[in-house]
Amino acid sequence: MPKGPRVTPEKPKDRKKVLRRLWGYLCRYKGMIIAALFLTFVSNILALIGPTLSGEAIDAIGTKAGEVNFKLVLYYCLLMLIFYILSSVLSYILSILMINLSQKVVFRMREDVFQKLSKLPVSFFDKHQTGDIVSRISYDIDTVNASLSNDLLQIATSIITVVGSLVMMIRISPILVLVFAVTVPASIFFTKYMTKKVRPLFRNRSAKLGELNGYVEEIITGQKTIKAYNREDYFIKKFDVKNKEAVDAYYNADYYGSMTGPSVNFINNMSLAFVSMFGAILFLLSHLSLGALSSFVLYSRKFSGPINEIANIISELQSACAAAERVFRLIDEEPESADAINAVNLTNVTGDVETEHVKFGYVPEKTIIHDLNLHAAPGKLIAIVGPTGAGKTTVINLLMRFYDPDSGEIRLDGLNINNITRKSLRLSYAMVLQDTWLFSGTIFDNIAYGKKGATYDDVIAAAKAAHIHSFISRLPNGYDTFLDGEGTSISQGQKQLMTIARAMLLDAHMLILDEATSNVDTRTELKIQEAMRTLMENKTCFVIAHRLSTIRNADTILVVQNGDIVEQGNHKQLMDKNGVYASLYRSQFQ
């Protein structure tokens, strides 16, 4: 994706605090930092001495034929060579040092962020967009990284160069330095003006380009639909508008942006003209030697370089600080509360689940479940039904302690689940969710994911039970087929079957099924139901489904509407009641 230039240096809210924390990461490597500063200083000073030496050498040449002092010229040239070589070697070592340092810091930061992620409660992930989380660990940390490895050094270098060359120039000719009293303010003023003028234009350019990209993504994905409705021309016209906006924004940014190069060049040229003119006059008046003039010209070039860069560096630093702040904010998120001190590690679960006066809402102001009382004896089947978006997963969230109830109690085998370690509580359930989740790894890894040390035979048995074995063995690499993140080559139904196989492999005592079979065709679904039945023997099951046929033989049915549980009972009881469930059921055969 094209990235516009960095134009929106968001200002961090508390820069000092952010810098202090960044320093916390850096100061573990104090030795490296001191070495880096030392190297920066030495290599820049070495480079700064160069022009003086070349000036001396030119003076040693003199102006007349036959009067060249070769010994002196060669002496200075040799010194120059040594200095320059040293300076280059040192600056390369410095780069390597800085890369190592910044990579160490970045590695640490990424680890910190990821470890924090693994400790955060599920509610965090429900609230934040995936893209946002991903961009903190990649883009934001990268920004910090770029700033650490470039900007810090650049600042040090700039300061040394500017101060150093200024000192050198004053030493050569204080009067000539006055030239910069004109050009330096000019270039500072100009850069300031340009950033102010150009920044919103570049921001607009990125925004318009982003819009175009978004639009294209939308349209191309919907291309089949557009074709079927024969609306190609209509969408081409709409595209043209976005396209024009994007290229116009690009042009507008360029219109001013393309001034920068020539203008900076102009200011440098003006300095050169002034220095030449006045230098020549001073030379004429014998206030200045030719060699000194030449060193002065070289120093003046060194001097103006960093000044033109100042604006860029400052804006980069600002966005680095803002990025660091976003990263730190994630690291500071409240983790999942610790297990109770005397929490029990459940071992032999019988699967007796009971809820008593459970009250819960995702946000404090909005209670969703008002008063849930339920008893699921071991081996019973609890079905949760209701229209889409009615809040059927809420019950699951509570059972698994992805969320904690606001009041009331949930008990497993007579123990309040708050007094059970989360790990053992969660491991006592096998779970198949609606959104199939497969990670990039082999099919074997994916199915064996929940069971340590699962053998090939275990996995095959589970796959067979989930009716996916024959499909997998038809694949060229069988169980070793590598699934890339999206599992593109595999249909939704097949993915679902694999996650069912994963659940089958667990030694869980309870089962949670969240619309697990909604993407499987009716025939396969029947088979799975059979397999599940045998698997579910002596296990407590919570099933969420649209299909009433699946749950007609449930022991208890929970009917959920608008988040709340409105009816509870078995099929017969609920049909007799002639309420929500009965009308839901009847509509199937209307």
Add this chain to the structure above:
Amino acid sequence: MKQIFSQYLRPYIPRMTIGLIIKFIGTIMDLLLPWILSYLIDDVVPKGSMPLILWWGFAMMICAAVALITNILANRMASRVAQLTTKSLRHDLFTKISNLSCRQVDRFTVPSLESRLTTDTYNLHQMIGMMQRLGIRAPILLLGGVCITLALEPALALVLIATMPLLGGLIFYISRKGIPLYTSLQEGIDIMVRTVRENVTGIRVIKALSKSEYECNRFSRVNEDVVRREKKAGITMALTNPIMNLMLNVGLTLVIIVGAFRVNEGLTQPGKILAFLTYFTIILNALMSINRMFMMYSKGSASAKRITEVLNAEDNLSIQQGFSKKQENDYIVFDHVSFSYQKVEDNLTDISFTLKKGETLGIIGATGSGKSTIANLLMRLYDPDSGEIRIGGRNIKTIPFDELHQMFGVVFQGDILFGDTIKENIDFGRRLSLNQISDAAKYAQAQEFIDSLNEGLDYRLTAKATNLSGGQKQRVLIARALAAHPDILILDDSSSALDYRTDAKLRSALREKFKDTTTIVVAQRISSVMQANHILVLDEGCVVGYGTHEELMEN
């Protein structure tokens, strides 16, 4: 690349020529400055005339000003050309993509088409601008610099020229080595991002199975890998600057040494050495620019290749002549149709069925059994490999696309809504009346939820309609399909997110209000197709059952 140049840049050749001439003038000015400096020192100063010095100093300022104005002007002209070129190129590419057949889209893949239309055209935009700006400046600075130095002092110029190939070669070598390292770094970052993404989306599974620690270790390995790749790339590329500086400075030193000999023999003056030092910097920068241009060009030409690949894709669905219209009672006829997406294994084998006007066909079968393919073939998104499909007695290959597609209302599996108002999404650019739209919403059982929104039909959907629930999305989509009162309605698994009650209401609305519409319903659940006139049961692309619900139940 050639095609892009000849086709899209040709109209701007006059403009570009003027721009280049202006740029040429500006660049010459830049080159004049150091020359004036050396002239000033060697020829003017010895004359001891203050006014003359001031005059030449003034000349330098004039040169600087002319360079400023011409460069800005030329840059702006270049931007204009780049803007206009990109605009028409993007338009053509989008038009072409819109008209690609589904088979071609499958071949290119959607993400790839997207990136061709965005990243690749962006690269070209940048490149066209950059080439005009640097493409003339850098070579002129390089050649001009070499020429002037040769004229000034051939011996010193030779020193300069001698270091150049070495320098150019080194930079070229480093960037050649660096580019694959950066590609590999990007791959590493992709893996890292994927790992994080997986962890975010699978958080419930990971927590349920207590795999957090395992995932942390997995991430550590990925993280280490990224760090390793980044270090390698960084350390390689970090060589560029020190080497360039070293070369530059060694060259300068050599110029002084050789210059000393020349001055001693009375062949040159020290002012020229001074000028040389400046030219050396100019030439070096030009060399850097050329290196950058080279990288830009290779990136741009890769993009150009990807763009022209699409532009030159041939139409593979054409309107055919020579099939005579058949007189037949049936409205839709599939006559021994077979089809394969990959041309390896048949996705549909020998499918035959007929539908009278106003009848309903239900298609059920396992995932991947070819249900959606039948719909795709009927709309001629693909051509069958053998057999014939007729609508109203006409082979669909003979029906012009605009006429053919006008007949349909369709909801695809996983169909999409655009980031626009609900009304626009139903209308879909067909300029339907408000009545037609609100009726359609009513029949699609969407009215109730639309009314509950403050903005009603003007409610703005986000991209991919993430602000609607699955069931709401499907209802809007169905409304779109119904709005123009189509002759043929295709609903491909489009009521899966509807609860039974809504689904049943929808079916009865269809029965009442769309009597003349021939309907094809692809479904997972039997209840959705139970009342269809015909039910087609598919298994691995073959018909394994055909008849009414009752007939099929008897088997």
